[in-house]
Amino acid sequence: MGLILLTKRSLLSRFSEVLKGVFAGKSVEYISVELRELENVFALIILGSFIGLPSPPTTISLRLLPYMGRELLVMTRISERLDDMLGEMAGLFDIT
């Protein structure tokens, strides 16, 4: 009896761990998308003048530019996939 209870408990804790993992994975996925979009917006604001957006005074852009490797990469990747953003969003929310 005791053994069955122990197995049940360990099964339950295993199940909750799996559940936690799934939720954590999903949360990371959502936050990552949000983060990526914020990084993209940051890069767009700094380099806005290239696409006709108002941008900060040139010196601010130039002073930040050397540190923006990551943001530029994100911006480039997003711009490559811009024609299928709807599909990407649908994938994120498991809409098939």
Next chain:
Amino acid sequence: MTPNKANYIIRFFLGKGGVGKTTTAAAYALKMAMKGFQTYIVSLDPAHNLGDVLDTELSDEPKKVYENLWAIEVNYEKMIKNHLKQLSEKIKDIYGYLKIFNLEKYVDVLRHSPGVEEQASLDKIIEIIRNYGEKNKADIIVFDTPPTGLTLRIMALPTISLIWIDKLMELRLAILERRRAITKITGEEYEVEIGGKKLKIPVDAAEDPIYKELLNLKSEYDWIYNILTDPNKTLIALVINPEMLPILEAYRAYKFLSKIGIHTEYIILNKVLIVRSVPEELKPKINEQNKAIEEARKLFINKIFTEIPYLPKEPRGIDDLKDIITYIENIS
């Protein structure tokens, strides 16, 4: 307020092209130098004529033109070159490993970017305040400015930049907050692959180079903003002629400067026609002038006014400037 070594003051002479900014600024600087104050007069106008007014050749280095009086004509080409050089050095420092060849060649094109001229001028103003004001060399720094439009853009730059910096810092913190959330959930460091290299990405403001650079920019702009908007330190003297167009332009400048927190204290009415017995042909002109003066006094209420007559001879050299001093006694 009375200037002294520990508390230097700054005066900007501003107005439409041709109203007599340089002459009045030079006369004021001479007046203060004659009172014993260490005075630096700096021409920021790309089309300099401070040297012509003082009747001597000037350069980028201060030249003693009278007892206690030094004059500088800012070299615009050199100023923009220096500004771009500093930027390119910074870019080279960081991208050096990528072996970007002939970087200067590409950076050079930046001189044509909108805003570079204003930023370079602001950098020069900062450099002069740091070198002569903060280092206790000057009691008074007098800036003879370019015509109104460019000057206003230079003066607005710290305010505009601070607005941008604040917004960018807000956005940056939002980015860092999300990166931190991810590391907290995964329990791992935040790493990405850039150019085939695994790089650790900063998650805290204290280690984020972009946030740190924004903080640097903020403190630099805050410093100059506080100096320019402190009425105990910086005041504007608007130079106008007794005609409606310069008065209206000066009024717009005054409104704009007030909006960004810069204090205008003096209105200098230059080239006022004073004729004892007015000939018939001049009567309409004198009437117009009186109307314009009346309008100026209405627009610039509570400001200190001073009038300089239309002089029979164009003032050139120290001796001629001494004759103007009597008219600007109330400008301190």
